[in-house]
């Protein structure tokens with residue numbers, strides 16, 4: 001019996017919907033009618049890896065959203081753990097989740113309610129307090145390599161919430177922000193969530209998925225700058241993690257100094273080999289290695305869907321190891337041929 005169970009479990013294949021895997025432990029916060037949770041659960045074929053929460057009680061939720069009851073019934077069948085009355089700004093103390101850690105913590109379109117015009121500074125402050133409180137709680141609830149995702153509008157006045165700065169105050173660093181497309185999540189109905197039109201969708205317009213990771217070094221960053229682009233932040237992330245791969249100018253002294261200092265241990269062997277073979281330090285080899293690593297890094301960023309840059313270094317280490325093994329094998333083969 002145990003054997004059969006183990007075999008079935010082993011045969012389970014991982015399923016990915018955008019940035020979410022059926023193997024992730026996922027916490028959804030501030031859900032509306034639970035249609036986003038249901039979308040993931042139906043795609044995975046199970047919701048056993050999902051904890052979905054709302055601020056609303058069950059009674060209030062089923063009154064607010066006409067499809068909530070049906071969605072909750074389906075989620076229950078798929079094995080979701082649903083909790084009502086969870087305040088995102090206090091959730092780290094919630095009895096049912098305080099001991100758990102997650103690979104993804106997602107808050108879709110956080111909003112503190114419709115209390116006037118969105119441009120109103122007091123209202124923006126309210127929204128910021130909600131998101132800041134969420135970050136403060138979620139930052140301690142991540143598993144290693146975990147990510148916090150916030151879907152949010154990027155046009156004014158929503159960009160004035162300045163998610164990145166709120167995150168950095170809570171040791172979270174923006175990994176990247178990518179355009180959010182609702183059609184990627186079949187069945188998801190975004191809800192206003194407040195007021196007499198709470199069950200209606202709000203116009204999404206320009207919006208993005210903001211992905212944050214935990215970083216002990218980014219508190220300093222929050223005092224240095226408030227606005228920046230994700231490209232700039234990716235650089236900050238790399239700096240925080242000593243991944244200063246491509247700084248400096250190719251061919252200049254600055255480049256060589258940095259390269260030797262930080263990546264020397266990875267590549268010095270190849271350069272020494274070239275020097276020993278050709279009797280001179282070959283500039284073009286250094287230049288071409290740099291270019292190849294840069295190309296590899298760009299490719300890694302494109303296909304790795306948010307994996308930290310430190311994974312790229314691991315990958316380089318592995319390549320180096322294999323490459324050294326291959327050279328050893330070649331040397332032995334040459335030796336053998338010479339002796340024959």
Ligand SMILES: C[S@@+](CC[C@H](N)C(=O)[O-])C[C@H]1O[C@@H](n2cnc3c(N)ncnc32)[C@H](O)[C@@H]1O
Nearest residue numbers: 030031032055087088108109111190191192193
């Ligand atoms: C614009 S609605 C979005 C609802 C849902 N996430 C969606 O995408 O359809 C904003 C949501 O934030 C929730 N919210 C507001 N304050 C909250 C808090 N302190 N803790 C948890 N959720 C909160 C509301 O209950 C509401 O569901």
